[in-house]
Amino acid sequence: MTGAASGKIAIRGLRKVFADRGGRGGTVALDGIDLDVQEGEFFCLLGPSGCGKTTLLNILAGFDQPTGGEALLDGRRISAPGPDRGVVFQEYALFPWLSVMDNVMFGLIETGTPRPKARETAEQYIALTGLRGFEKSLPHQLSGGMRQRVSLARVLANSPEILLLDEPFAALDAQTRLLMQRELIKIIQSVGKTCFFITHSIDEAIFLGTRVAIMTARPGRIKKILEVTLPYLRDVTSSEFNALKREALKLIEEEVEAAGRQ
Ligand SMILES: Nc1ncnc2c1ncn2[C@@H]1O[C@H](COP(=O)(O)OP(=O)(O)O)[C@@H](O)[C@H]1O
Numbered sequence: 001m002t003g004a005a006s007g008k009i010a011i012r013g014l015r016k017v018f019a020d021r022g023g024r025g026g027t028v029a030l031d032g033i034d035l036d037v038q039e040g041e042f043f044c045l046l047g048p049s050g051c052g053k054t055t056l057l058n059i060l061a062g063f064d065q066p067t068g069g070e071a072l073l074d075g076r077r078i079s080a081p082g083p084d085r086g087v088v089f090q091e092y093a094l095f096p097w098l099s100v101m102d103n104v105m106f107g108l109i110e111t112g113t114p115r116p117k118a119r120e121t122a123e124q125y126i127a128l129t130g131l132r133g134f135e136k137s138l139p140h141q142l143s144g145g146m147r148q149r150v151s152l153a154r155v156l157a158n159s160p161e162i163l164l165l166d167e168p169f170a171a172l173d174a175q176t177r178l179l180m181q182r183e184l185i186k187i188i189q190s191v192g193k194t195c196f197f198i199t200h201s202i203d204e205a206i207f208l209g210t211r212v213a214i215m216t217a218r219p220g221r222i223k224k225i226l227e228v229t230l231p232y233l234r235d236v237t238s239s240e241f242n243a244l245k246r247e248a249l250k251l252i253e254e255e256v257e258a259a260g261r262q
């Protein structure tokens with residue numbers, strides 16, 4: 001069955017159950033998710049730990065299959081990973097033995113781009129992500145923030161239509177995290193990609209998202225979607241920002257309490 005699709009990403013009645021080892025029962029990670037993400041949106045998915053955010057992202061990436069319902073990209077059911085989607089994880093999925101330049105060029109070379117062209121494209125994204133001067137460095141010589149810049153550059157070099165980001169800044173220290181959020185906005189504005197960004201940080205979601213979907217505790221459903229119409233770069237001390245924060249916090253707190261009672 002293919003339901004009516006209206007978004008770039010359309011999620012219809014999505015359900016995911018992880019079976020127990022013995023085959024009895026299981027964990028219902030997602031249940032009845034309906035969601036549309038429009039082209040060019042910066043969509044943030046906000047929810048408490050364990051509510052099913054990564055499970056949803058894995059289905060969108062094509063790494064995992066739903067138990068029920070479907071996820072569509074441009075009206076076509078997602079069933080496998082594809083070059084139209086670029087994924088950035090919390091852990092930097094870089095090749096430790098390759099330089100920054102070779103990491104960024106990797107996907108292009110894999111897909112048959114001639115070396116000079118791959119290098120030219122990689123240089124462009126190395127510049128965009130603020131990595132100029134670090135082309136020859138190995139990942140272990142870089143800070144966490146710099147490594148996430150490499151992950152971003154590598155994904156962007158493959159020119160995906162959508163970026164799927166799973167708590168990409170969660171392991172960074174607070175200062176670096178703020179810096180990377182600002183950088184990400186600039187980068188996304190310059191490349192104009194659709195973003196699906198997962199976080200459990202309320203501040204991060206409201207700072208980045210044009211819409212913020214708040215999930216329920218397990219099984220994950222969409223509880224509410226907040227529109228954030230504040231222009232970039234957002235003033236986190238403004239009364240509008242804080243009003244949104246208050247609303248999101250209230251919704252999340254209800255879910256954390258509900259999870260505590262489970
Ligand atoms: N491969 C798996 N096998 C069994 N249970 C899983 C698996 N992946 C996730 N889960 C369970 O599904 C729920 C949602 O997990 P996850 O999507 O990782 O949450 P989040 O990313 O929001 O923290 C959790 O209860 C988790 O333990």
Ligand SMILES: [Mg+2]
Pocket residue numbers: 053054055
């Ligand atoms: Mg997760």
